[in-house]
Amino acid sequence: MTLYTIGSGKKSARDFFTLLRQNGVRRLIDIRLNNTSQLAGYTKKPDLEYFLEAIAGIGYLHLTDFAPAESLMEGYKSKQIGWPEYEREYARLLDARQAFDKTDPALFAGACLLCSEPSAARCHRRLLAEQLAARIPALEIVHL
Numbered sequence: 307m308t309l310y311t312i313g314s315g316k317k318s319a320r321d322f323f324t325l326l327r328q329n330g331v332r333r334l335i336d337i338r339l340n341n342t343s344q345l346a347g348y349t350k351k352p353d354l355e356y357f358l359e360a361i362a363g364i365g366y367l368h369l370t371d372f373a374p375a376e377s378l379m380e381g382y383k384s385k386q387i388g389w390p391e392y393e394r395e396y397a398r399l400l401d402a403r404q405a406f407d408k409t410d411p412a413l414f415a416g417a418c419l420l421c422s423e424p425s426a427a428r429c430h431r432r433l434l435a436e437q438l439a440a441r442i443p444a445l446e447i448v449h450l
Contacts, residue, residue, distance in 0.1 A: 309438060310418035311431040312450040314349040317424070319357070322348070325450045327362040332416040334358055334366050337431060339373040349420070367413075371405035374430050389428055396433055411442050418450070 310331055314322060326334065334354075341351040348357065351368065358364040378395050381387040387395070400406065423429035426449040439445040 307415045307442065307444055308446045308448055309414050309435055310448050310450055311420075311426050311429075311435050312418050313421055313423040313425065313429060313431070314347075315422045315424040319348040323357065323361045326358075326364060326418060329418075329448070329450060330416065331362075331364055331418040333413070333418070334364055334420050335372075335413070335417050336366065336368040336420045337370075337372040337434060338368075338421050339370065339376060339379065341368060349422070369405075369409070371403045371408060372400070372419075372430075372434050375399055393433055396430055397437070400434075400437065406437070406441060411438075414438055414442065414445070 310326075310329055312322070312325060317325075336351070336354070341349070341354075343350070348354065355366045358366050374396055378387075378392065378399065381395075382389070382392045419431040419434060421429055421431045423431070426432040426435075432449070435447045435449075439447055
């Protein structure tokens with residue numbers, strides 16, 4: 307079972323949709339807190355839902371239980387907390403929300419986690435993918 311991750315930042319629409327299609331992604335799971343801002347460009351929720359289906363036949367879900375809290379994001383962006391603390395707080399947040407208990411693991415088969423960070427290195431999509439891999443046997447993570 308493969309779980310993909312992708313960040314929309316610094317990717318053209320052509321590159322973004324080509325990567326999803328070439329990798330056989332069946333469902334995009336949007337784990338961004340804010341997905342309706344004009345800054346989201348082609349990944350603004352109503353547009354993204356349409357483009358995914360029209361261009362590649364990919365389904366769309368927005369799962370806010372897996373998005374970081376705004377206060378957590380702001381703490382990290384403003385450098386009030388470092389990356390290790392962000393990781394710990396994000397894990398605590400997922401536990402408090404019981405996000406894994408509310409979600410069928412089969413949902414992640416052939417899916418792709420979406421956020422806006424260009425790289426997965428310091429992004430909650432990587433943290434989430436790793437937590438899912440710890441819970442789902444034989445889950446392979448591929449960062450696009």
